[in-house]
Amino acid sequence: MAKAEFEIPELKEYPEIPPIQPGSMAHSKPFVAKNPEFMEPLGYPAELVDDWQEKAIEHMGDLLGKYRSLQVFLDACVKCGACTDKCHYYLGTQDPKNMPVARQDLLRKVYRRYFTFAGKYFPKLVGATDLTEEVLEDWYSYFHQCSQCRRCSVFCPYGIDTAEISMAAREIMDRIGLGQKYCNEIIGKVFKVGNNLGLPEPALADTLEGLEEDVLDDTGVEVKYPLDQKGAEILLVTPSADFFAEPHVDGLIGYGKVFHEAGVSWTLSSKASEAANFGMFIGSYENMRRISLRIREAALELGVKRIIFGECGHAWRVAYSFLNTLAGPFDFLDPKYPVPQHILEFTWGEIQKGTLKIDKSANDHMVVTFHDSCNVARATRMGDEPGGQFTIPRNVIKAVCNNFVDMDPDTIHEKTFCCGGGGGLLTDDLTELRVKGAKPRMEALKNVIEEHGVTNMAAICAICKSQFTKVLPYYGMGMDMIVSVHQLVSEAIVLTGQDTGDDDEQEDSTEDAA
Amino acid sequence: MSFLTVAFAALFYAATLLLVVGLARRIRLYWKTPAPLKIPTTPAPTTTGGVVLRMFREVVFFESLFKGAKWTWLFGWIFHMALFAVLFRHLRYFQEPVWGIVSWTSPLIKKYLAFAMIIGLLGLLGRRIFVDRVRYISAPSDYLMLFLLLGIGTSGALTTFVAHTDVVAVKSFFRHLMTFNFETMPNLPSDPLMIVHLGLVALLMIIFPISKLLHALGVFFSPTRNQVDNPREQRHIVEWARKLEQ
Numbered sequence: 001m002a003k004a005e006f007e008i009p010e011l012k013e014y015p016e017i018p019p020i021q022p023g024s025m026a027h028s029k030p031f032v033a034k035n036p037e038f039m040e041p042l043g044y045p046a047e048l049v050d051d052w053q054e055k056a057i058e059h060m061g062d063l064l065g066k067y068r069s070l071q072v073f074l075d076a077c078v079k080c081g082a083c084t085d086k087c088h089y090y091l092g093t094q095d096p097k098n099m100p101v102a103r104q105d106l107l108r109k110v111y112r113r114y115f116t117f118a119g120k121y122f123p124k125l126v127g128a129t130d131l132t133e134e135v136l137e138d139w140y141s142y143f144h145q146c147s148q149c150r151r152c153s154v155f156c157p158y159g160i161d162t163a164e165i166s167m168a169a170r171e172i173m174d175r176i177g178l179g180q181k182y183c184n185e186i187i188g189k190v191f192k193v194g195n196n197l198g199l200p201e202p203a204l205a206d207t208l209e210g211l212e213e214d215v216l217d218d219t220g221v222e223v224k225y226p227l228d229q230k231g232a233e234i235l236l237v238t239p240s241a242d243f244f245a246e247p248h249v250d251g252l253i254g255y256g257k258v259f260h261e262a263g264v265s266w267t268l269s270s271k272a273s274e275a276a277n278f279g280m281f282i283g284s285y286e287n288m289r290r291i292s293l294r295i296r297e298a299a300l301e302l303g304v305k306r307i308i309f310g311e312c313g314h315a316w317r318v319a320y321s322f323l324n325t326l327a328g329p330f331d332f333l334d335p336k337y338p339v340p341q342h343i344l345e346f347t348w349g350e351i352q353k354g355t356l357k358i359d360k361s362a363n364d365h366m367v368v369t370f371h372d373s374c375n376v377a378r379a380t381r382m383g384d385e386p387g388g389q390f391t392i393p394r395n396v397i398k399a400v401c402n403n404f405v406d407m408d409p410d411t412i413h414e415k416t417f418c419c420g421g422g423g424g425l426l427t428d429d430l431t432e433l434r435v436k437g438a439k440p441r442m443e444a445l446k447n448v449i450e451e452h453g454v455t456n457m458a459a460i461c462a463i464c465k466s467q468f469t470k471v472l473p474y475y476g477m478g479m480d481m482i483v484s485v486h487q488l489v490s491e492a493i494v495l496t497g498q499d500t501g502d503d504d505e506q507e508d509s510t511e512d513a514a
Numbered sequence: 515m516s517f518l519t520v521a522f523a524a525l526f527y528a529a530t531l532l533l534v535v536g537l538a539r540r541i542r543l544y545w546k547t548p549a550p551l552k553i554p555t556t557p558a559p560t561t562t563g564g565v566v567l568r569m570f571r572e573v574v575f576f577e578s579l580f581k582g583a584k585w586t587w588l589f590g591w592i593f594h595m596a597l598f599a600v601l602f603r604h605l606r607y608f609q610e611p612v613w614g615i616v617s618w619t620s621p622l623i624k625k626y627l628a629f630a631m632i633i634g635l636l637g638l639l640g641r642r643i644f645v646d647r648v649r650y651i652s653a654p655s656d657y658l659m660l661f662l663l664l665g666i667g668t669s670g671a672l673t674t675f676v677a678h679t680d681v682v683a684v685k686s687f688f689r690h691l692m693t694f695n696f697e698t699m700p701n702l703p704s705d706p707l708m709i710v711h712l713g714l715v716a717l718l719m720i721i722f723p724i725s726k727l728l729h730a731l732g733v734f735f736s737p738t739r740n741q742v743d744n745p746r747e748q749r750h751i752v753e754w755a756r757k758l759e760q
Contacts (some may be wrong), residue, residue: 076732081648082582127653155582159738386557
């Protein structure tokens with residue numbers, strides 16, 4: 001088990017709602033973006049401005065006028081408590097300010113004080129407070145303990161989504177010069193280099209060449225991983241972690257194999273070499289839009305007909321729900337296909353068409369379960385039917401694996417628990433929060449390991465994959481349990497002409513390919 | 515006319531005005547505030563008809579709350595449905611002649627309605643007091659709102675079951691108020707229970723548009739519930755966002 005300077009929550013057979021422990025996570029704060037380099041490229045002041053109170057209220061008013069969600073959500077809450085036991089950070093830390101309603105109230109009490117009749121004249125009665133330094137501290141701490149996973153919004157009778165409140169709070173803080181280093185530094189890199197990791201074009205080309213060699217060594221088939229190839233049919237936009245992190249890269253290998261077998265031409269782009277869009281995490285429409293426009297520009301420059309996104313949770317939210325708004329209209333693409341598509345929609349389509357030759361036994365050494373990523377589950381869709389975001393990944397897994405088991409129904413589909421590292425919290429300065437926030441997912445995973453002998457958990461999000469790789473050891477589980485869904489596809493796919501050492505299989509594959 | 519009658523006439527005119535104007539202003543605000551991004555909590559309906567159905571289930575059955583907290587749902591739902599039925603029955607005090615559908619409900623039911631409303635409210639109050647998480651998030655106004663509703667329910671029930679009021683006179687008072695006919699307006703019976711009941715109702719009307727009672731409007735304007743899940747098929751863009759494109 002990994003060493004920790006904090007207490008690691010105990011995993012129980014049946015989930016329990018723990019009693020509140022006020023202030024237990026007040027110390028948790030991510031590094032502040034102190035360097036102007038991290039703030040100015042995003043359009044924010046380099047440090048906390050002198051008249052920050054006044055400015056913060058002014059910015060709150062601005063956002064209230066721009067976002068109906070914020071205005072309605074700040075008014076409508078009745079404190080019914082339905083959300084209080086739904087947040088993984090509350091369940092893992094017991095800090096009552098991690099209950100969604102209490103987190104919202106950090107902003108709501110200030111809203112009431114400055115923007116409502118009751119709060120102006122009867123602040124004590126309705127729990128309204130001035131925006132003090134103490135309140136701002138709480139904002140910085142607790143709005144960076146929300147992964148914007150929207151689990152609370154599923155159970156709220158008014159659909160109040162704490163993610164909207166957290167985004168607004170972070171945007172206000174950024175605008176007064178109190179930004180979070182991790183998110184803002186990453187957005188800066190996207191603007192400067194093209195991706196979160198700051199990988200320049202030569203490094204990308206080098207990595208992709210390496211992948212081609214690996215696949216050739218493995219299978220004897222030349223599968224291409226093209227970069228900046230003009231005139232390709234498909235532009236693949238994928239999280240930059242897919243270029244080198246484990247198990248992400250195995251997923252990227254899988255996408256390439258699927259495209260290869262489907263016989264479509266595709267390309268990655270060095271300009272849009274990143275699917276992630278951290279502009280969403282900091283609640284900034286402008287930054288989210290700027291990041292999205294790179295994809296539009298890349299698609300136009302390369303002359304592609306379709307855009308497909310790789311495995312990434314919040315990226316799929318920005319792509320599916322927002323891309324058309326932020327960077328549309330995409331009338332220059334082939335109207336036969338939705339813009340954009342998810343790689344799983346593509347792969348599932350090919351599996352249904354029968355273009356892929358699958359050997360499920362290649363994954364027989366595994367019993368696989370699936371982690372629904374929060375953003376995919378509650379903020380997007382795949383396919384034509386509501387809930388396709390649950391069925392399509394499972395259909396693909398079941399098409400390439402013989403052993404599949406789901407976790408507790410209260411922890412999957414729309415009720416899925418966040419991995420604990422989403423929403424711009426995937427940083428080492430928040431390790432304690434990440435480990436504790438992973439508790440509900442770890443609990444459900446441990447139960448299927450014990451009951452059904454599950455060996456691996458498949459995920460479709462770069463953040464989930466990185467987060468689990470890091471936190472699993474804290475709970476005494478192996479970091480290599482996490483696999484990409486397209487890694488499973490990659491293992492099971494039998495490429496046309498692949499040397500399997502089995503003549504019968506060769507024949508089958510020629511038939512299937514015909 | 516007695517002082518009481520004049521005071522209550524003024525009170526109800528003021529309360530009605532504040533309620534109507536307050537709510538209208540809030541509706542206007544919610545209506546005019548744009549929703550720049552598609553944020554339905556998915557899985558969400560892909561058609562407008564589907565959204566209407568989702569909203570219906572939300573408003574009538576409290577679907578999301580049912581998923582989230584069974585006891586809160588039970589007490590909350592009982593209270594709201596009883597309140598709705600009681601309000602509906604109260605229409606008889608404002609109609610002449612009374613509509614068939616209003617007079618149709620059996621007087622037997624009303625007894626249970628009052629009790630159901632009070633039981634629901636006590637359940638919600640109990641949860642606020644005894645569950646540590648809910649106690650933590652409760653402000654004084656959250657308790658006062660429950661006491662206010664309990665006061666209205668209990669005083670109303672008492673006028674029916676314990677100390678009968680001259681309901682005919684009360685109805686006549688309101689009919690005259692509604693038609694602005696002050697010439698023949700009868701005096702409001704100076705019955706303490708009725709005075710308390712009417713006073714609390716007026717208070718509720720006044721604070722409705724400036725309190726958490728706005729949830730009644732909010733549910734209809736909540737983008738996570740009222741948006742159609744079709745962002746790929748239809749470009750959704752609001753005016754302030756379009757300006758960024760120029």
